[in-house]
Amino acid sequence: MIKRMFSIDPEESCFLFGARGTGKTTLLHALFDSTSTMFIDLLDPEEEDNFGRHPNLLEERIKAAPKTIQRVVIDEIQKVPKLLNLVHKLIESTSVIFVLTGSSSRKLKRGASNLLAGRAFVQTIFPFTSIELGVRFDLLKALKWGTLPALSNLNTDLKKERFLRSYALTYIKEEIQEEQIIRKLDPFRQFLEIAAQSNGKIINYAKIAQDVGVDTDTVISYFSILQDTLIGYLIHPYHTSIRKRQRKNPKFYFFDTGVKRALQRTLRDAVITKVPF
16 A cells, blocks of 8 residues: 555544545545544445435434544535534534545535534645655656556556546546536536646636637636536736736646546547657
C-alpha cells in the first residue's frame, strides 16, 4: 500500500473532499480502526434510502454503539445533505468526532447546508503525488494515465484505458445524470470534450459556447459544475490590481491528466513531451 502524505487530526471533526477514486475511503480505513470508528457508506443504496427517510437513525445508531466508538465516518455525505443538521447537533451535544467525505459540494451548497458553520475543518485529497509514489513515479506514465490510486493495481495499458473510460462515463452518469444537475445531457457531454482540449489554456467562454451550441452563461455554469464536483479548478490570473485581475479570463485545470485524456478521447494518442518550434 502506498503511504499518503496526508494527515487528519484524530481529535477534530472534518470534511474530506475529493473526486471519486482519489482514495478517501481507503485512507480513512487505514487511519482509523473499526473498534473505535463507525463507518457509514451512503454509496450503499440501502443505507442512502434508510438515512434519507429517517435521518434520526444516525443518532440511534450512535447511542446503540459500543462505548469504544469515538468517531463516525460518513462516506459521500452529499447523498443525504439533511444529515448535516443532525451532525451539527451531535458535535455540539456529544464528544463524538465526525469525518464526512464527499465527491461533490454542489448538492450541499444547493441544499443550503452550512457545512457545520466552521465546526469541522475542510480538507481536500488529490490523486497520488510524485513524492508519494517515490521510485514508482514515471513522468510519462503520469502524463498519459494520471495518478488515480486504482491505476497502481492495473498492469496493462488496456486495463488502464478501460478504467479511465469507465471513470468518465461513471462521472456523467452518477454525478451529472442521476443528480439531475442539468436538463440536457448532450451539450454537456460535448462541453466536457472541448473543456478537456482547453485544459491549462485561458478560457474563451464565447468560443466554447459557439462550439457547443449553447449561450455563454450556460458554459460558465458548466465550469461551475466541474468545480463543484471536484473534477477541476479555475486558476485566476495574478495582478496587483483586483479590477484588472477580474477583467481577465481564468485558466481551467482538470484534477488528473488521465481523466482529462479520457474526456478528451485521446487515451490512445502518444504523449507529446516536446514543444515543436
